[in-house]
Amino acid sequence: xxxxxxxxxxxxxxxxxxxxxxxxxxxxxxxxxxxxxxxxxxxxxxxxxxxxxxxxxxxxxxxxxxxxxxxxxxxxxxxxxxxxxxxxxxxxxxxxxxxxxxxxxxxxxxxxxxxxxxxxxxxxxxxxxxxxxxxxxxxxxxxxxxxxxxxxxxxxxxxxxxxxxxxxxxxxxxxxxxxxxxxxxxxxxxxxxxxxxxxxxxxxxxxxxxxxxxxxxxxxxxxxxxxxxxxxxxxxxxxxxxxxxxxxxxxxxxxxxxxxxxxxxxxxxxxxxxxxxxxxxxxxxxxxxxxxxxxxxxxxxxxxxxxxxxxxxxxxxxxxxxxxxxxxxxxxxxxxxxxxxxxxxxxxxxxxxxxxxxxxxxxxxxxxxxxxxxxxxxxxxxxxxxxxxxxxxxxxxxxxxxxxxxxxxxxxxxxxxxxxxxxxxxxxxxxxxxxxxxxxxxxxxxxxxxxxxxxxxxxxxxxxxxxxxxxxxxxxxxxxxxxxxxxxxxxxxxxxxxxxxxxxxxxxxxxxxxxxxxxxxxxxxxxxxxxxxxxxxxxxxxxxxxxxxxxxxxxxxxxxxxxxxxxxxxxxxxxxxxxxxxxxxxxxxxxxxxxxxxxxxxx
Numbered sequence: 001x002x003x004x005x006x007x008x009x010x011x012x013x014x015x016x017x018x019x020x021x022x023x024x025x026x027x028x029x030x031x032x033x034x035x036x037x038x039x040x041x042x043x044x045x046x047x048x049x050x051x052x053x054x055x056x057x058x059x060x061x062x063x064x065x066x067x068x069x070x071x072x073x074x075x076x077x078x079x080x081x082x083x084x085x086x087x088x089x090x091x092x093x094x095x096x097x098x099x100x101x102x103x104x105x106x107x108x109x110x111x112x113x114x115x116x117x118x119x120x121x122x123x124x125x126x127x128x129x130x131x132x133x134x135x136x137x138x139x140x141x142x143x144x145x146x147x148x149x150x151x152x153x154x155x156x157x158x159x160x161x162x163x164x165x166x167x168x169x170x171x172x173x174x175x176x177x178x179x180x181x182x183x184x185x186x187x188x189x190x191x192x193x194x195x196x197x198x199x200x201x202x203x204x205x206x207x208x209x210x211x212x213x214x215x216x217x218x219x220x221x222x223x224x225x226x227x228x229x230x231x232x233x234x235x236x237x238x239x240x241x242x243x244x245x246x247x248x249x250x251x252x253x254x255x256x257x258x259x260x261x262x263x264x265x266x267x268x269x270x271x272x273x274x275x276x277x278x279x280x281x282x283x284x285x286x287x288x289x290x291x292x293x294x295x296x297x298x299x300x301x302x303x304x305x306x307x308x309x310x311x312x313x314x315x316x317x318x319x320x321x322x323x324x325x326x327x328x329x330x331x332x333x334x335x336x337x338x339x340x341x342x343x344x345x346x347x348x349x350x351x352x353x354x355x356x357x358x359x360x361x362x363x364x365x366x367x368x369x370x371x372x373x374x375x376x377x378x379x380x381x382x383x384x385x386x387x388x389x390x391x392x393x394x395x396x397x398x399x400x401x402x403x404x405x406x407x408x409x410x411x412x413x414x415x416x417x418x419x420x421x422x423x424x425x426x427x428x429x430x431x432x433x434x435x436x437x438x439x440x441x442x443x444x445x446x447x448x449x450x451x452x453x454x455x456x457x458x459x460x461x462x463x464x465x466x467x468x469x470x471x472x473x474x475x476x477x478x479x480x481x482x483x484x485x486x487x488x489x490x491x492x493x494x495x496x497x498x499x500x501x502x503x504x505x506x507x508x509x510x511x512x513x514x515x516x517x518x519x520x521x522x523x524x525x526x527x528x529x530x531x532x533x534x535x536x537x538x539x540x541x542x543x544x545x546x547x548x549x550x551x552x553x554x555x556x557x558x559x560x561x562x563x564x565x566x567x568x569x570x571x572x573x574x575x576x577x578x579x580x581x582x583x584x585x586x587x588x589x590x591x592x593x594x595x596x597x598x599x600x601x602x603x
Contacts (some may be wrong), residue, residue: 026099031169050083052430059434074117089417140175187353188325203271211277212238223354276322302481368546391424422451
């Protein structure tokens with residue numbers, strides 16, 4: 001057997017069914033072997049391949065099916081760096097197989113280059129992967145599978161394997177008897193469970209903050225027990241679809257750019273149990289000293305380094321696998337804590353009514369759409385099986401994550417850590433290929449969408465059931481807002497007037513034979529819209545958004561009396577709420593934390 005056949009067969013045994021790729025000479029044997037064994041999806045750019053594979057794997061969660069990326073040497077790998085970085089920061093599964101020059105023509109650091117397209121991919125990828133390996137020799141099936149499994153075991157993350165061209169063409173060696181190299185994960189100790197139980201017994205306002213380190217399938221298995229237990233659940237943006245928006249125990253998506261009501265909830269909890277998320281600045285706000293000011297924090301994570309960050313006050317740190325730990329906690333508490341927190345749940349429900357998503361300050365110019373209103377309309381029109389992909393930066397991203405009201409059965413995914421433009425279309429393609437029987441929706445701003453428009457050809461050619469909602473505001477709205485705020489409107493590189501040239505979107509979609517419709521007002525969501533929205537295959541909806549559109553609420557900074565600039569606490573978003581609502585919204589906070597002015601004076 002040729003080694004490339006052996007290599008792909010080994011991955012097939014691990015559940016890999018799809019391969020996203022851009023062809024190249026140094027992967028020709030691997031690609032030929034994949035062609036006869038897997039579904040291979042050709043795309044225009046390696047960035048698309050990496051993002052599509054990442055989102056494919058999210059969409060296939062719990063099925064055992066997965067995809068990998070196959071790219072050639074040199075530019076194949078360098079083009080992949082963005083998507084590898086995004087998966088690394090979000091702790092997501094991504095296996096990247098890269099070609100390399102022949103093993104007998106590697107520079108090996110002695111000179112800059114010897115082999116064709118040779119560049120040291122392992123060195124480039126090392127800091128943004130869980131592990132990397134250069135195959136200038138054959139490795140056994142179990143060793144290869146252990147490398148691949150590293151990507152989706154423990155704390156997930158990218159794995160990069162670089163394979164020399166001549167190795168792939170060789171006859172496979174006899175590896176003899178092999179040893180299983182997989183290692184078990186760390187379990188939650190009984191003593192740690194007892195500590196959590198004692199904290200919950202004393203707590204009146206507990207809250208779970210659940211991240212994607214808790215697998216979707218684990219959460220769904222426990223969902224009935226969670227509801228019976230009655231402790232509210234807040235989710236990170238990577239676990240946004242674990243609960244229905246209207247579920248009584250749902251406590252929203254707290255975040256620096258999050259829902260105002262969700263931020264008010266998390267800040268007033270007296271016990272926050274964080275599990276399966278690293279507690280980044282996006283979750284705590286940049287004023288981390290004021291995070292959960294009157295409560296205790298328990299942090300459970302598989303990565304001890306994340307637990308030992310010294311900037312954040314945490315009362316109990318537990319290093320354990322999030323899935324087994326969450327299961328042990330929920331199953332252990334179910335009977336003992338039932339229906340204890342009704343008053344707390346009722347308070348959260350009132351907050352949702354008092355603090356609406358679409359705020360009055362989000363005004364727009366005449367003839368334009370309000371993005372928050374539009375997203376609410378679309379979320380109501382979506383079915384329970386729809387798969388929603390959100391771009392990864394800018395006003396469109398923030399508006400969707402603040403206002404989309406997810407339903408049970410929907411997928412709602414994004415990539416925030418890297419905050420790279422260009423994620424939307426690639427991620428939506430991966431999702432639509434993974435789940436062709438369902439409708440996929442993409443929300444993207446025109447500036448970010450322009451990054452990867454070449455792969456509209458992939459969408460059109462495959463006739464994917466993907467509906468694009470393109471928020472057209474003439475460029476990079478978030479950059480424009482930053483320049484307006486900080487430099488008094490001295491703009492550069494943010495719109496057509498300052499150097500950003502974008503196409504006529506209707507003409508572009510038509511060039512790719514993609515039906516499209518311009519949405520100019522809420523009345524445009526009519527029968528024509530419904531017909532296109534419900535029809536199979538691709539479609540695009542172009543929404544006219546004012547480039548001066550405001551996006552509130554947001555977390556701002558304050559200048560203290562001594563001149564020091566500090567970020568506001570997570571719940572004190574701008575603009576401030578009506579003073580008449582302060583006591584009703586923040587009954588569990590000290591006066592210091594009830595307004596920005598109070599906070600500034602005391603600091």
